Amino acid sequence: MTMGGRTDGRLANKVAIVTGAGSTPGEGVGTGKASAAVLAREGASVLLVDLHAERAEETRKLIEADGGRAEVFAGDCTKAAACEAMVAAAVEAFGTVDILVNNIGMASVGDVVDITEQEWDRALDINLRTMFLACKYTVPVMAAQGSGSIVNISSISALRGDGTIAYSAAKGAMLAMTVEMAYTHGRQGIRVNAIAPGHIVTPMVRSIPGQDSQYVTTLRNEAGLLGTPGDGWDVAESVAFLASDAARWVTGVTLPVDSGVLTVTPLAMAKYLRAIPD
Template identity: 75%
Template sequence: MVERAGRVEGKVAIVTGAGSTPGPGIGTGKATAAVLAEEGARVLLVDLHPERAEETRAMIAEAGGKAEVFTADVTRAADCEAMVRAAVEAFGTVDILVNNIGLASLGTVVDTTEEAWDRTFDINLRTAFLACKYAVPVMAEKGAGSIVNVASISALRGDGTVAYSAAKGGLVAMTVDMAYAHGRQGVRVNAVAPGHITTPMVMSVSQPGPRAEFMNTMRAEAGLLGTPGDGWDVAWAAAFLASEQARWITGHTLPVESGVLSVTPLMMAPHLRGVPEPGE
């Protein structure tokens, strides 16, 4: 049994996308659900793929935590309404909502299709909108709640993913607007912006080869710390924002990115590529 710090003791959390793409490592939703459970929350594990959420539930149960699986397509309003109802029925209320569902899509404005644009917005933004639509009234009624949106540094820096960047940018803007609208109802709304972390989803879309190897190296090397990040790094930040320790923080987006946003790429380039100084 893991010893619990109890930062969210007695709270009820919904985590959307609480499963993880199959493969080695851990996704951000699965890790966040595990950390919240370890810290004392009862967690509703929401995923389109119940077998993925079931893996998360088993992991939490093994550590002595409490969680239940709820199968839903969070792009659908009826599913979101049912999801919130299920949390209330199973655990009595909703204190914490982590909007974690998302999927990147590559492409510029020129080569992104309308279908890809709409799908990317549905997965990354509509899911959070609909989950909040039904969770906020429950929180507002009791005058307390904490929402954490999982955005991306793609919302803040260009990387050739125009639809994804715009959708995550929308999520950051929604975070601010919701913090404004619901602060006096006791509802805090924040976001985390992960950098280039290693998750099973990321690994599953890269074909083995020199490009994948380069990207794996850069995921660690591009940041100030020079070390790779993973789903746990995002989970620890999300759990902090969800907890009472962040009771005076709302409307903010916390980058979790090894300082990538503080790097001048030109200054990192020679060091990363082993370019010698004259005389070396």
């Protein structure tokens, strides 16, 4: 078996695939990039999968500077052949796959009337089909060794209305697949869990017009119970927990990483939100 770059963490000797392990260029860090870095910090060898090789390469440099071990795999995970080759590349480079983080996602706004068929198909392809295909080729490797942990990056958009019909449909389906796969593959030693990030800030969010304004930034922070900002690193720490043997009896759950926004009514937060100058 191939050893990880670091041997002192809770993921020593584990092999991980992270899809969307690059990050949209800009200030901050995406959830895939951060997750890959934390998994590597904890001792995993990580295959960094991204459509944009240069983005994954940035993540590889970050990991190697920290003493970790990672390889880049450039491919389009909406395609079966790419996902099959991705899994083969992880096995070839590191010997197996213990952890799969399905992180690829793309924001898609629009309601059920306005969205076009093309926009619907694209949103479902990127946000859901990528997960289906990555699992399709990874699960047999995990089943053969009798263990594995899959972490699906969904969204609070799966659980609360926010005007993103196709994105919400895809993210909700990820949660349904999480439960379904946790059932179907539990006796093969495979755990399947999801994370629902809340109003975190990543470079992808900053790139959406209006999202980087002081007003929206303050609104995003104040909407949560803690009143503080969250980012890709907050998601990454929960990914590492669910991926690790520390979560060996945890499967089929959705863990919100959201400063508690899913637990509160809008009226209860009005006292914080009305004080924000626009």
